[in-house]
Amino acid sequence: MFNIKIPEGKFDLHIDIGLSINAPKSVEWLSSKPDAFVIGIEPNPRSIESIRSKENLFPHLPFDNNTIPVSEKRFYLIQGGVANVDTPEIRSFNIMQPDPGTSSFLKSSGVLESRGYSVESVIDVRVFSLESLLNSINWDSFNTRDIVIKSDTQGYELEVLQSLGPYISNVKSLEIEITTHGQYQNAAESQDIIRYATDHNLQYEKTDSQGNAWFKRKL
Numbered sequence: 001m002f003n004i005k006i007p008e009g010k011f012d013l014h015i016d017i018g019l020s021i022n023a024p025k026s027v028e029w030l031s032s033k034p035d036a037f038v039i040g041i042e043p044n045p046r047s048i049e050s051i052r053s054k055e056n057l058f059p060h061l062p063f064d065n066n067t068i069p070v071s072e073k074r075f076y077l078i079q080g081g082v083a084n085v086d087t088p089e090i091r092s093f094n095i096m097q098p099d100p101g102t103s104s105f106l107k108s109s110g111v112l113e114s115r116g117y118s119v120e121s122v123i124d125v126r127v128f129s130l131e132s133l134l135n136s137i138n139w140d141s142f143n144t145r146d147i148v149i150k151s152d153t154q155g156y157e158l159e160v161l162q163s164l165g166p167y168i169s170n171v172k173s174l175e176i177e178i179t180t181h182g183q184y185q186n187a188a189e190s191q192d193i194i195r196y197a198t199d200h201n202l203q204y205e206k207t208d209s210q211g212n213a214w215f216k217r218k219l
Helices: 024-032 045-053 130-135 157-163 165-170 190-199
Strands: 011-017 036-042 075-079 089-097 118-128 142-151 171-177 202-207 212-217
Touching: 011 024, 024 036, 036 045, 045 075, 118 130, 130 157, 130 165, 142 157, 142 165, 157 165, 157 171, 157 190, 165 171, 171 190, 190 202, 190 212
Parallel strands: 011 036, 011 142, 036 075, 142 171
Antiparallel strands: 089 118, 171 212, 202 212
């Protein structure tokens, strides 16, 4: 299912889930960490198209026609979503406008509509678990089995964490959206996300005003 090409050398694995239109976290990692190998996962095809077309996002990583960088090849882009599933399946994805970054596998609660947003379309997207993705990795290419994760999926964060399976013990640091401020139906509660992370040896550090929380593996 995955054919992740990793260049020669030794790297540190970073996973960016929910890239929006310009993959800011991936850009940050690739720019500041010369040993970072980044896997980016994004379900919105328009965001994928935007990332592919904005080659200046990765000026040190020229792209070929398959969007795999030709030179250093430290960024691998996957169109799809992450969910706590045993095998890949298809789920409905709600593309919102005017801000595609508010798109979600969850239905809007009406909060976004009250602010002028609307559902532009509903599409089918393949979802898979992070465990299945990580099972496909050639770990010989990495310095350690430590993983750095950023997740911003508009209410699907508990699914993301649960989908790691045993690999949650490999997570070295985690940046994750723990609240969507009531914008989506059936979104995980912040206390449930924090509890799941801390129950799996991740130490809570802080939450910012936007609802993003940071965790690090307990020593």
